[in-house]
Amino acid sequence: MEQVIRIGMDTSKSVFQLHGVDALERPVLIRKLQRRAVVPFFARLAPVKVGLEACGGSHHWARTLSALGHDPVLMAAQHVKAYLRRGKHDAADAEANCEAMSRPRTRFVAVKSVExxxxxxxxxxxxxxxxxxxxLSNAxxxxxxxxxxxxxxxxxxxxxxxxxxxxxxxxxxxxQELFNMxxxxxxxxxxxxxALEKKLVAHYRQDATARxxxxxxxxxxxxxxxxxxxxGDATAFRSGRDFAAWLGLTPKNHSTAGKTRLGVITRAGDEMLRQVLVVGATAHIQQVRRGRIPASPWLAALLARKPPKLAAVALANKNARIAWKMMVTGEPYRCDQAGSLAPASPPSRPS
Structure with missing residues (x-):
């Protein structure tokens, strides 16, 4: 068999389809494996880059392949679909994975640890x-x-x-009996x-980044x-704007002929994380409007010209960008007079 440089793998509960190419992009490996045969096969194979869709069980297989010396990458399913030719079946999915992972503009999903x-x-x-x-309460x-x-x-x-x-x-x-139930x-x-809330608080207290x-x-x-x-790894994003876009907190762009038209937010990415940030921003704005906490000059100016719901999304977007910088640099949160993250002061030189 020719030297395989890249393998696309379509996963499922029991059947795994492989599509590998050589340095000339010729298909040299097209094989179907049962679940029990996947680990022995890759254990015998020389280290290679393996592409999988980020779906159920993909992080487990990425960790397993990494432990065997391979270089696994995960891709969002919607990014792989563009490379799917003809009908949808296991072999075509594996080929699409192999093609998508070779493109320079493909964005990969960070592999998560078991923790x-x-x-x-x-x-x-x-x-x-x-x-x-x-x-239950509604019932x-x-x-x-x-x-x-x-x-x-x-x-x-x-x-x-x-x-x-x-x-x-x-x-x-x-x-009465049913009400008791x-x-x-x-x-x-x-x-x-x-009990879950207590576990969440304990997890928060142990995480320095979360604090x-x-x-x-x-x-x-x-x-x-x-x-x-x-x-996970915030350095996977080039900027805070990219991070906010990944969360779906940036507006849709409908620009043409040199005219810029921005619409509603894209709502792409992780729905749970976006929802938590927007709900938290909404609660903060409610406290500000009730006079319980002071507003930053930026937020006060925003509320003076925009409705509260739009301001909440803008605050969530701003928080996402600041969070990215804090995760990348390790800085603590410091709010300057404009309500932005203050730049880090340069370390003093020893005398």
């Missing part, structure tokens, strides 16, 4: 618990309203509503969510911890 993936799992499970708690409210029992908005009123239902003789025994599940979900990022207005411990987990 980073555990942190992502923590946030994902927490988000599921929050959604489940909301579903309790909706069913109680059918029996003439209503409560004010807010989670603080769910338990009093359940107590009123239990004390109401007009609610049939079957409905919903109440037990609601309390169990709240207990699990509180520095939390000093930014509108970020807080949750946003700071999520930034540290999701981003």
């Amino acid at each position: 980073q993936q555990a942190g992502q799992m923590l946030f994902g499970v927490r988000e599921q618990m929050v959604r489940r708690r909301t579903q 309790i409210r909706g069913h109680a309203a059918e029996f003439g029992l209503v409560a004010a908005k807010g989670l603080a009123y769910v338990e009093p509503l359940l107590a009123r239902v239990a004390a109401d003789d007009g609610v049939p025994a079957l409905a 919903l109440g037990e599940e609601y309390r169990a979900t709240c207990t699990r969510l509180a 520095r990022l939390a000093a930014m207005p509108g970020v807080g411990p949750i946003g700071a911890t999520l930034l540290g987990i999701k981003v």
